[in-house]
Amino acid sequence: MIVQDYVPVSGIGCLCAAGLTLDACLDFLYRGERFPGPPTKFTSPFSPAYPVFEVPDHFWKPERFRTGPGVRTVQLALTALREALDNAGISPAYLCGKRVGVCIGTNVAGGVSNPCLTGPETLADCAYLTPDRRYSASNPALAIAREFHLSGPLQTVVTACSAGGDAIGLGASWVRLGLCDLVIAGGADELFEITYNGFISLMNSDDGPCRPFDTERKGLNLGEGAALMILESEASLRERTGTPRAFLMGYGSAGDAYHLTAPDPDGRGLRRALSDAMESGGVSATDIAFINAHGTGTPDNDRIESRLFADLFPGVPFLSTKGYTGHTLGAAGAVEAAFTIGCLERQQIPPSVGFAVPDPELPVSPVTETTAIEGTIALSETLAFGGNNAVLLLGTERGPR
């Protein structure tokens, strides 16, 4: 792995069940609150329903957007992007004529697989829509490009739960390779009936609020949300006298090559992704202030992460934020990367809510209270169905190099 140049992050937008802006989310996390509830957008076949973390409906302000509303995932993405652009001090007009790429991770909206938009050949009650219209209505990357009349490279990453992290990693390479002045990168996903029922059928869902790394953990709660970042070249920042908020210092992606839904017991892929992220950023374990773990609350996932943290990052504090947000699937890598940068800026990490009793099988456990951190570099990692692992190395300074 070649050491890569750091890519500035000039703006961040984030919304999920914890809040409708990144600052609101962080304030919520530090209060240690959470409000999971039954899904309201579809009917659960279970009673009581498995809890989820929904974004309150009033987040969407259609008057702020030119294009039609699209599906909920598109609305989440566009809303997060507005915050990211405001945060970067970039007006939509500024994007005209710039080389702007869009790279978005998603799970639910990755294709034409929305049930409202499919199946006219078999379902009499579905309105007929041509395939391209269905795709246009459901794809967040395309919606963003259309909303702002962008013509740079476009990519929707569909690596399930690691998609948001992978999208940021890929977007950074477009800046680094000189393909783009700016890249809009991140992830978005809505709560969806199929994934809700699917995780239950896999017995990967907790019927109560999730408990990442706790000895009684039973699985995840689903959530929804979006986080978008403005990745920008140094030249573009200089031209508009912008200021970087953070840096993407490294990115690692690796596969387990083990099983479609279960992680490799030795964490083969995650170990390599961590190593590649650190190596590409030119840092060592002692430089890491904290780790934002994937921490879904599923028994296998948490066990593997804990073992690797003990092995590779002894003494480094870590947390899972999924107890506050649920698992936002394709958005998770981006939402948690946004949290990671926010925590670096505030120099403290919130308690890992849901964790109470250490699991004797796990060598290390997450923080249980708001914890001050030292340093300017942190890791955010995501693991996914398919054995995908994505690790982002993030920093608030230009780093040790």
Add this chain to the structure above:
Amino acid sequence: MKIRITGIGAVGGFGCGISALEQALVSGKPSDRIIPLDTVNGRIQVPALLADTAILNDRVDKRTLRRIDPHTRKALLASLLALEDAGISSQEVKNDLGILVGTGYGSTCNTFDFQELALEKDIRRFSPIQFSNSVHNAAGAHIATILQSSGPNLSVNQYDISFSAALMTACHWLVEGRVKQVLAGGVDDFSRMMAYHRHCVTENGDSRSGGGPTAIGEGSIFFLLSADADTDSGYGCIQDVRNGIYNGSYPLLPDHAVFFAGADGLSPEESRYTSWIGNKGPVAVYSSLYGNLPVGTGFDLAIAALSIRNRRIYACAGEPVLQNEQTAILRKSQPLDGRRICCVKIGATAGCGMITLSENADEYGKGR
């Protein structure tokens, strides 16, 4: 850095393997057949180019294949054929191999069936295996597991520019030194939705181009890419890959090139090929060999690689769907004469993709 194509695996209505694609190209005859499809408006008949993946059974054990759906079967077979074509075993690639899969529909049939179950609210019929295979990265995951490759492994989806999106990232991985080789490809199933759409379009007499829509296709195409300067299969070097959406202007086309247009008669914006390509060079269309499927550009790239290797541009197959007086359609084979080949795709969602292949001399991204 030169990025070479060192192996190609092709699976489609024309057969399996790059030689089957070459035979179809030489014969110039599409091999579609009519199949029945039940719809809300009754049974319809649609022309289709369907893939047969039976030879995968000779390469992967039955126990493993039991949990693999038709979508993944196609991708797995094409990726294994690409390695075979390159003359290397899976043992030789392992950890220095990246995997990139583009798909326009995802595991469509499986996903749609699953959605119908969801709509019935019958949770008892939910199969965990079916749900697991419904994620768009299932094909990539199975390929990695069979090959025991722990390198980066991504799946991307951008409807009918999904293949060029995947290929672009594959090239970036090689340029960045993340891996030494990449298996980059695309896969899509026969889509009942698209078949019904085609039926509606032809019923209405709205073919949207001169020659009428091609048959609905399915299949997978994979390329083994290498940054190793010593490896030369004769398939040529990828000079540039672009993708994005149309917003007033398309990317500039290379000079001294032949253009392979991904027109299939179904995308609403195909008339724009004429204004994009203009009189920059002759145009060939081969979609009738592989059919309408979102990752069709991958098959055009395979045909481009064969053309480079054989130093010959093949005549369009069947009646070309793109017909315009201003476009110089290639109706007869002709020598390559050192020209580059540029595969262009104008997508249904205003997307556009462009892949430029040259015989040897060009470095990736040079002259961008």
